[in-house]
Amino acid sequence: xxxxxxxxxxxxxxxxxxxxxxxxxxxxxxxxxxxxxxxxxxxxxxxxxxxxxxxxxxxxxxxxxxxxxxxxxxxxxxxxxxxxxxxxxxxxxxxxxxxxxxxxxxxxxxxxxxxxxxxxxxxxxxxxxxxxxxxxxxxxxxxxxxxxxxxxxxxxxxxxxxxxxxxxxxxxxxxxxxxxxxxxxxxxxxxxxxxxxxxxxxxxxxxxxxxxxxxxxxxxxxxxxxxxxxxxxxxxxxxxxxxxxxxxxxxxxxxxxxxxxxxxxxxxxxxxxxxxxxxxxxxxxxxxxxxxxxxxxxxxxxxxxxxxxxxxxxxxxxxxxxxxxxxxxxxxxxxxxxxxxxxxxxxxxxxxxxxxxxxxxxxxxxxxxxxxxxxxxxxxxxxxxxxxxxxxxxxxxxxxxxxxxxxxxxxxxxxxxxxxxxxxxxxxxxxxxxxxxxxx
Amino acid sequence: xxxxxxxxxxxxxxxxxxxxxxxxxxxxxxxxxxxxxxxxxxxxxxxxxxxxxxxxxxxxxxxxxxxxxxxxxxxxxxxxxxxxxxxxxxxxxxxxxxxxxxxxxxxxxxxxxxxxxxxxxxxxxxxxxxxxxxxxxxxxxxxxxxxxxxxxxxxxxxxxxxxxxxxxxxxxxxxxxxxxxxxxxxxxxxxxxxxxxxxxxxxxxxxxxxxxxxxxxxxxxxxxxxxxxxxxxxxxxxxxxxxxxxxxxxxxxxxxxxxxxxxxxxxxxxxxxxxxx
Numbered sequence: 107x108x109x110x111x112x113x114x115x116x117x118x119x120x121x122x123x124x125x126x127x128x129x130x131x132x133x134x135x136x137x138x139x140x141x142x143x144x145x146x147x148x149x150x151x152x153x154x155x156x157x158x159x160x161x162x163x164x165x166x167x168x169x170x171x172x173x174x175x176x177x178x179x180x181x182x183x184x185x186x187x188x189x190x191x192x193x194x195x196x197x198x199x200x201x202x203x204x205x206x207x208x209x210x211x212x213x214x215x216x217x218x219x220x221x222x223x224x225x226x227x228x229x230x231x232x233x234x235x236x237x238x239x240x241x242x243x244x245x246x247x248x249x250x251x252x253x254x255x256x257x258x259x260x261x262x263x264x265x266x267x268x269x270x271x272x273x274x275x276x277x278x279x280x281x282x283x284x285x286x287x288x289x290x291x292x293x294x295x296x297x298x299x300x301x302x303x304x305x306x307x308x309x310x311x312x313x314x315x316x317x318x319x320x321x322x323x324x325x326x327x328x329x330x331x332x333x334x335x336x337x338x339x340x341x342x343x344x345x346x347x348x349x350x351x352x353x354x355x356x357x358x359x360x361x362x363x364x365x366x367x368x369x370x371x372x373x374x375x376x377x378x379x380x381x382x383x384x385x386x387x388x389x390x391x392x393x394x395x396x397x398x399x400x401x402x403x404x405x406x407x408x409x410x411x412x413x414x415x416x417x418x419x420x421x422x423x424x425x426x427x428x429x430x431x432x433x434x435x436x437x438x439x440x441x442x443x444x445x446x447x448x449x450x451x452x453x454x455x456x457x458x459x460x461x462x463x464x465x466x467x468x469x470x471x472x473x474x475x476x477x478x479x480x481x482x483x484x485x486x487x488x489x490x491x492x493x494x495x496x497x498x499x500x501x502x503x504x505x506x507x508x509x510x511x512x513x514x515x516x517x518x519x520x521x522x523x524x525x526x527x528x529x530x531x532x533x534x535x536x537x538x539x540x541x542x543x544x545x546x
Numbered sequence: 547x548x549x550x551x552x553x554x555x556x557x558x559x560x561x562x563x564x565x566x567x568x569x570x571x572x573x574x575x576x577x578x579x580x581x582x583x584x585x586x587x588x589x590x591x592x593x594x595x596x597x598x599x600x601x602x603x604x605x606x607x608x609x610x611x612x613x614x615x616x617x618x619x620x621x622x623x624x625x626x627x628x629x630x631x632x633x634x635x636x637x638x639x640x641x642x643x644x645x646x647x648x649x650x651x652x653x654x655x656x657x658x659x660x661x662x663x664x665x666x667x668x669x670x671x672x673x674x675x676x677x678x679x680x681x682x683x684x685x686x687x688x689x690x691x692x693x694x695x696x697x698x699x700x701x702x703x704x705x706x707x708x709x710x711x712x713x714x715x716x717x718x719x720x721x722x723x724x725x726x727x728x729x730x731x732x733x734x735x736x737x738x739x740x741x742x743x744x745x746x747x748x749x750x751x752x753x754x755x756x757x758x759x760x761x762x763x764x765x766x767x768x769x770x771x772x773x774x775x776x777x778x779x780x781x782x783x784x785x786x787x788x789x790x791x792x793x794x795x796x797x798x799x800x801x802x803x804x805x806x807x808x809x810x811x812x813x814x815x816x817x818x819x820x821x822x823x
Contacts, residue, residue, distance in 0.1 A: 392586060
């Protein structure tokens with residue numbers, strides 16, 4: 107695994123060129139961290155892009171004079187911070203702790219960039235505090251493995267325009283079948299039921315997750331890639347049908363155009379994660395009070411399965427000299443009520459712990475949603491996410507290929523299923539090119 | 547016929563002007579809107595004027611970190627451009643006016659540096675600075691920004707053309723040292739070129755985004771480009787940042803506009819003289 111050049115191909119070559127075999131503390135050494143407390147005062151570095159994190163960390167620093175945490179920040183992971191992490195791991199000056207989203211965690215794992223925290227008794231003891239499936243996201247199903255502390259999650263639900271559904275006498279869909287039927291009626295009423303996310307593939311991943319799709323698996327030696335399993339195929343065919351019948355719009359997500367579609371009532375629903383509540387609120391301010399949240403539509407009537415979109419962990423990098431203290435801080439940050447409250451206040455992070463779902467801030471009615479206690483819906487959804495969805499180690503490239511294909515589908519070329527086939531082939535190719543073993 | 551001859555270039559220039567000015571116009575208009583009106587009103591015309599509120603919010607956000615970024619940018623770019631221009635001028639002048647073994651070899655090596663994009667150097671620089679544990683410091687961005695091979699090239703060309711050897715001879719006969727001659731006589735003759743080099747350098751450092759991205763983790767050290775970029779990557783989760791990014795982008799071009807307005811006379815002058823030689 108270590109031989110994998112992978113995402114850091116360039117940096118690896120550059121390092122080889124200017125310091126042959128430099129003694130980088132990130133490499134070599136024990137594969138298992140001993141997780142013993144360090145002596146004396148400790149200063150930890152923590153890189154994250156959570157807005158307002160300084161205020162949260164200050165709570166810790168004020169109370170823990172012996173373990174001071176220094177925050178470093180930057181753009182979001184795919185915006186450059188992950189690349190920086192890989193460079194820093196190669197150069198031996200990675201921070202002690204880093205913010206890593208679930209779908210990026212495996213790529214750090216295959217590059218041997220993470221400290222296994224399973225030796226830290228406090229970490230393994232904390233397992234039960236977290237929502238079950240989040241633990242799978244940081245252990246990848248390996249035995250005796252914890253590669254990060256779950257931080258936030260993105261359980262999915264259905265945001266819908268309550269006023270428009272009522273006015274047009276359309277029942278709120280509880281199954282995907284009803285959702286498709288509603289799409290026809292919405293179109294007749296002059297809107298679109300939703301906007302198909304053509305370039306942000308994570309939504310599609312969340313929908314597949316709900317339908318039982320399992321894109322990756324790892325048996326300890328080899329990776330399996332399957333983007334065309336039953337669940338994923340079902341989702342692809344379903345949305346392909348809506349796209350072909352022009353029942354969904356295809357405005358590029360995260361643009362002002364997209365905001366505008368919601369703000370002007372062109373798009374009536376959005377199957378999204380808990381953090382989407384804030385996206386609608388600030389993207390579509392004119393629709394205040396007109397939205398509501400319902401559980402995600404189901405594939406079988408009466409079902410109770412949800413998907414997840416997003417979420418991240420706090421990981422301890424290989425080479426950290428203070429894994430014990432780092433783990434202790436990461437646990438405080440992601441389980442203590444004061445930290446979770448602060449994270450939610452500063453950055454709307456939705457906690458990954460069971461107790462976190464009951465924070466006072468998450469139990470109140472939200473004005474924008476007509477006073478509905480929307481977080482109750484997400485709290486339930488969070489417990490309904492399947493625990494065995496695993497991300498692959500090359501998600502950036504997988505997303506990019508899928509996104510190219512989806513964009514073409516939206517403009518009328520090919521099908522979603524074709525795209526998944528191409529993406530699968532391309533992903534296997536990428537894994538092989540990085541010397542990551544793949545089971546065929 | 548004469549009118550057509552005049553009209554065609556005017557049309558082309560007009561189209562080009564429009565092409566370059568529309569995005570700036572758009573930025574100005576967008577930055578003057580409130581968040582809700584930004585998505586709901588025509589993008590190319592004003593709604594209620596809330597630029598001042600946006601500015602207030604911008605400068606207040608994150609304990610006024612934006613102002614800090616602006617200052618950083620001015621120090622990084624202004625400082626590096628000033629010092630870098632001096633270094634380039636001295637180097638180019640020495641290459642033009644002194645004969646020594648290896649002169650052409652040095653010049654050619656410097657010249658080949660023009661071909662290496664700054665982006666390609668960012669990662670190796672990071673690894674080198676890592677060896678000295680100097681990443682994430684002011685110097686990790688400032689020091690590499692001092693280097694400007696194109697400036698050396700310009701300075702040499704210009705020194706050859708504008709500083710007569712006879713004048714230097716005369717200065718030497720009068721007992722002026724080499725350093726004094728350079729600062730009192732040569733720099734004055736080379737002044738238009740120095741302004742050109744300064745502006746080129748200023749823009750290059752201002753636009754060198756990858757180096758600070760790779761080097762810096764401390765928010766307080768960010769130049770404004772990196773800071774705005776960081777905010778922009780978080781717009782999905784914190785949509786409030788979008789207006790701040792727009793307003794910030796508008797504010798961040800102000801120093802560049804000022805630099806160009808003040809120095810453009812010299813710029814034209816210098817560029818022209820450099821080009822003929």
